[in-house]
Amino acid sequence: MLTAQEKGKKPRTDDAEGEGGEPIDAALLVSIEKLQQIQDEIDKVNEEADNKVLEVEKKYSKIRRPVYIRRNEVIQKIPDFWLTTFLSHPTLGELLTEDDQKIFKHLESIDVVESEDTKLSCSITLTFSYNPYFEDKKLTKTYSMSDDGKISVKTTSIKWKEGMDIVNGKTCMRDGDKRLLVDDSFFTWFSDKNSSRLVYGEMDEVADIIKEELWPNPLKFFNNGSEDEFVEEEDEGSDEEEDQDGSGEEGGDN
């Protein structure tokens, strides 16, 4: 790693001006050192701001918690709520294989909980009714961020019933069926504990969508699905109108 000082030793000198007759490199060196000090100051203010924002978020997370619990009780009365909601989401819908959908028929509730202690820790818990696929009632995937921003991932190790393990491909050859579900099943995502591809401080896309889109307002997607079915034709028409218009009035909702 080069320090700011080392960087200062190789400036572009063509239109640079030294200060007070000092050698050009020394003047530049001083400026870059000063800049680094100011940057450190800004970083400190940003850290303080981040902590204050986190405080606010934790406070409201506590306020939301009992409301989410009440919401889950109501959702359980709506048949296939989470299956419909997942299928209606443009990205999550793509992720659910046929097998996933059969398993999601047994998904009773979802819970997303942000931890109070660490800077960013989020667990997603899926609760299932008795089902022919695995023994577990609850499956939990947790993302924890260490102080340096590194994310680590823990998941329940699913106890698949015999011949039902769709993640590790053990059912793939049954009945001559060659489907390989390893890359694109919800349960492959769920079982993936590898955090090496994660950007510092960020969860993967699926976890992020569940936490930031599905969990805050699942009804939006649940309702969306049926809208699409009904109004597909009109939608196409109005899209074309908007394109021709080009007045900058429409927003990208996709």
Place this chain on the structure above:
Amino acid sequence: MLTAQEKGKKPRTDDAEGEGGEPIDAALLVSIEKLQQIQDEIDKVNEEADNKVLEVEKKYSKIRRPVYIRRNEVIQKIPDFWLTTFLSHPTLGELLTEDDQKIFKHLESIDVVESEDTKLSCSITLTFSYNPYFEDKKLTKTYSMSDDGKISVKTTSIKWKEGMDIVNGKTCMRDGDKRLLVDDSFFTWFSDKNSSRLVYGEMDEVADIIKEELWPNPLKFFNNGSEDEFVEEEDEGSDEEEDQDGSGEEGGDN
């Protein structure tokens, strides 16, 4: 648009159970209405939380302001600071054409200011020394968000000197040179006021990178550029090592 009630009239009935002998549709209808009420409650809490976060951000924005002004004074003493910084950023570097780079030689300072009044309003101002390309000393691009999340964009209309307008392609055929810069020049981005492609509540990618990456810590990219030049060979070696390792210890820094 279908309301939650209408949605409630077409449930999947295969494994749904009515409550207390009520017709199945009515029970479902009640649940979805309840769910909508709870969702409204959550939305209200979220709005309050957003406002509180905004308050904190505004407070720290005020604290940062004088530090940014001091930073700009120091940056002006470092030759080609912003040109080097832009070129060292993976996305912005791609955007700068040869002509852009010549113009950026005259870029004295950048300023990014978030407005106090509206929920999201951000202006990016570039200050240039006297140059052969345009008359303007300051070019400002402003993104303002209305209450419903719609973004509108205003920009300084650049007063190009004769034969220098690279945005509208007027120089393209000079000397038989057919370069068409319309799609990929920094100044094409700057001059683009069309907000129809913008997602509600979000600025475009270039504005977002300038505001969220370049402005908070330009030194990171300024230093990065020279690191790449110096340690390219070692870098390649260590990349391969990391790939072979696969222990999940490395983070995605890109």
